[in-house]
Every structure is written in C-alpha cells, then in structure tokens.
Amino acid sequence: MPRLPRLAAVATATAALTVLASGPTSAGEPTVSDPRVVAHFDFTLGQTPESIALEPDGSANLSFAFARQVARVDKRGATRILATLPPVANPNTPVIGAAAAMGIARAHDGTLYVNYATGTSETGIWRIGPGGGAPVQIARLPADGFLNGLALDEECGMLYAADSVRGTVWRVPRDGGTPTAWATGTALQPLPAPAGFGVGANGVQVHDGAVWVSNTDRRTLLRIPVRPDKSAGPIKTRATGLDWIDDFAFTGRGDTVLAALIQDNEVALVRPDGTHEVVLTERDGLSNPTSVAVRDKHDGHGKDGKHDKTVYVPSASYFETVKDPNLLLARLSQSKGEGEG
Known part of the structure; x- marks a missing residue:
C-alpha cells in the first residue's frame, strides 16, 4: 500500500475506493475474536509500523517506516528500539518522497532483514544481527523502485522483495549479493492514475512451494509457484476485489x-x-492496518476442540483521518482436522 506522509492527498485515495466484495461465512473456517490493542505509538516520532516478524516468545519485530527504525514489542506492549537505518540527506523515494523502513523478515537464528526505500543508493535490503545493532546493507536495489514487502525462504536461503513501482519481485541470496528480477508481468504492475495510485506488488509471503504477492492497485492476491529450478512459474490470481490490500x-x-x-x-x-x-x-x-502475522505456536485450546492462535495487526495511521498507530492482537480459532494447524 502507498506509504504516504500525514498530509498526503487523501481525496485522491478516497476516490480510488470501491465497494468491498465479500462471500458468505463457511462452516468450520477460522474465526477471529477478542481484539485488543496492546501498544500505542507516536506518529510525530515516525513510529508508523509497516511490517511485522514474530519472535518465538510472541514478541513482534516491527519496522517503523518514517522513523527508519526496527523495534521489538512484547505481548504486554513494552517497546524497545533494535536498530536505526542510516539517514539519507536527499531522499527521493517514489510515491512517498521520504526514506522509509519497509518490509521485514526474520531468520530462525534471530537475524532480521529489512527493506529500506530511499530513492538513493541506500535503497536495498539491510541485515540486523540477533538482538539488534548497526544495520548492514547486503543488497542494493534500483533507486527508482519502491521496496515494500519482504519474505525469507530459509530452506533455499533466498529473500523475496516486492517492488511496488517497478512491478517486480526481486530475489536476493540471504547472505547478500546481486538481486535478480525473479518475477515480473502485468499482474504485478501498478495502475496509472486515475485508475490506480501507482502501487502494484506490495505484500509478499512464501507459502507451500510458492511466493504469494498482493497488488494494491489491482486489488488482487497472487500466487507464483517456485519451479524445481527455483525460477518463477506462471502468475495466478487467487482472489480479487480486495480494496487497498496491503500485506497479509x-x-x-x-x-x-x-x-x-x-x-x-x-x-x-x-x-x-x-x-x-x-x-x-x-x-x-484498526488505524490503517499495514500487515498481519499469525503466531504458529498454539496459545491454548478454545471451545469445541478448537486450537487458538494469536493474530497480530500493526496499524500505521498513514492517512489524515486516522490518528492512532498501534499494535492489535486477536484470537484465531480453528477446528482440529482443518489442515490449518
């Protein structure tokens, strides 16, 4: 989703909205309940949570986009800054004009990776060691792109970064190196104004032998299979009508x-x-929610033999009418045998 400063032209964004299509509730599907905000952040300090990656203990690593920071928030809401990306003298980031910490991913050893969008040579993927510290740039990506979501396929040691402006999913070795334009095509591209807002490929997740990507302007959720040789297979649309979809x-x-x-x-x-x-x-x-995470560890057993997990939703309050950047938690209940454990 476009990462706009507070004073952006909200009227333009509003004009792009359409009615959200929805389907009937299906018996036995996951249910979400007990929402509660566990942490509030300060918009004036740039604490606009953009992306999320969970720790084994349930703490959440968040990228604070306009503060250029990565923070860790525990389930009680206590917040600690882990790292700050370097300042950029003259940022020229497409869409937003400001330097911003965007997508974040976590490796099993605790290493964090974060996209940094600046419009300069600092644009790329940065690594933060377990426990925090000085970020190190491990890959440089095109300055005229807009890096957004980020995902790690630890099995093959690859990072996937969504470029919202260039309509590209970049593939970068986890240890750093030369990026590859892994997936491109119309389905990943933004739409020109006034049909779109200039934001195409946005969120990205690795799941079940494929890379999944959301496209904000096209209101779609896409699946791109990973072929045996690790190249991208044909892009398939899995859902449409998702107005202003961000990460997932x-x-x-x-x-x-x-x-x-x-x-x-x-x-x-x-x-x-x-x-x-x-x-x-x-x-x-919710206050302009930007991403979602689900804690895989079962947090208990709910009613009727259902497994309970925890849903995390960061909100960034990017738009002028909403004023509460925060982190919300909720309960996700799923029946045994649904294949969703």
Missing part, C-alpha cells in the same frame, strides 16, 4: 489468508476459493 498472512498450512485492507481500516479473511469477509474493523482498534 496465512492462518496455517492451508491457503486461507488474513489480509490488511489499509484504507478501509479492515482485516479480511480470504478463503482458498477467493471469497472473503471482513473480520476486524476500525471499531476494534
């Missing part, structure tokens, strides 16, 4: 997704057949 997360092993709809202040449950329904709203505390 899978609820488990299946293809059910929770997607952040940033401008509508909603999170939608997207089913494997492409239908969807809203499960969290502004009334629950």
Whole structure:
C-alpha cells in the first residue's frame, strides 16, 4: 500500500475506493475474536509500523517506516528500539518522497532483514544481527523502485522483495549479493492514475512451494509457484476485489489468508476459493492496518476442540483521518482436522 506522509492527498485515495466484495461465512473456517490493542505509538516520532516478524516468545519485530527504525514489542506492549537505518540527506523515494523502513523478515537464528526505500543508493535490503545493532546493507536495489514487502525462504536461503513501482519481485541470496528480477508481468504492475495510485506488488509471503504477492492497485492476491529450478512459474490470481490490500498472512498450512485492507481500516479473511469477509474493523482498534502475522505456536485450546492462535495487526495511521498507530492482537480459532494447524 502507498506509504504516504500525514498530509498526503487523501481525496485522491478516497476516490480510488470501491465497494468491498465479500462471500458468505463457511462452516468450520477460522474465526477471529477478542481484539485488543496492546501498544500505542507516536506518529510525530515516525513510529508508523509497516511490517511485522514474530519472535518465538510472541514478541513482534516491527519496522517503523518514517522513523527508519526496527523495534521489538512484547505481548504486554513494552517497546524497545533494535536498530536505526542510516539517514539519507536527499531522499527521493517514489510515491512517498521520504526514506522509509519497509518490509521485514526474520531468520530462525534471530537475524532480521529489512527493506529500506530511499530513492538513493541506500535503497536495498539491510541485515540486523540477533538482538539488534548497526544495520548492514547486503543488497542494493534500483533507486527508482519502491521496496515494500519482504519474505525469507530459509530452506533455499533466498529473500523475496516486492517492488511496488517497478512491478517486480526481486530475489536476493540471504547472505547478500546481486538481486535478480525473479518475477515480473502485468499482474504485478501498478495502475496509472486515475485508475490506480501507482502501487502494484506490495505484500509478499512464501507459502507451500510458492511466493504469494498482493497488488494494491489491482486489488488482487497472487500466487507464483517456485519451479524445481527455483525460477518463477506462471502468475495466478487467487482472489480479487480486495480494496487497498496491503500485506497479509496465512492462518496455517492451508491457503486461507488474513489480509490488511489499509484504507478501509479492515482485516479480511480470504478463503482458498477467493471469497472473503471482513473480520476486524476500525471499531476494534484498526488505524490503517499495514500487515498481519499469525503466531504458529498454539496459545491454548478454545471451545469445541478448537486450537487458538494469536493474530497480530500493526496499524500505521498513514492517512489524515486516522490518528492512532498501534499494535492489535486477536484470537484465531480453528477446528482440529482443518489442515490449518
């Protein structure tokens, strides 16, 4: 989703909205309940949480876009700054004009990777050691692109970064090196004004032998299979009508997704057949939600033999009418045997 400073032309964004299509509730599908905001952040300090990666203990690593920081927030809401990306004298980032810490991913050893969009040679993927410290740039990406979501495929040691302006999914070795334009095509491209806002490929996740990508302007969720030789297979559209979709997360092993709809202040449950329904709203505390994470470890057992997990939703309050950047947690309940554990 476009990462706009507070005084952006919200009227332009509003004009691009359409009615959210939704499908009927399916019996036995995951349910979301008990939403609660556990941490509030300061917009004036640039604490606009953009992306999220979880720690084994349930703490959340967040990229604070306009503060150029990575922070760790525990489940009680205590916040600690892990790293600050270097300042850029004359940032010229497409879409937003400012330097911003964007997508974040975590390796099993605790290493964090973060996209830094600047419009300069600092644009690229940066590595932060376990526990924090000085970030190190491991890959330089085109300055005229807009790096957004980031995902790590630890099995093959590759990072995937979504470029919203160039309509590209970049592939970079985890240890750093030369980026490869792994996937391109119309489905990843933004739409020109006034049909779109100039933001195409946005969120990115690695799941079940494929790289999944959201396209904000086209309101779609895409699946790109990873072929045996690790090249990109044909792009398939898995869901449409997702207005202002940002980043997303899978609820488990299946293809059910929770997607952040940033401008509508909603999170939608997207089913494997492409239908969807809203499960969290502004009334629950959402304030321009940017991404979603699901803690895989079961947090307990709910009613009727259901497994309970925890959903995390950062909100950045990018738009002028919303004023509460925060982190929201909720309960995700799934029936045994759904294949979503």
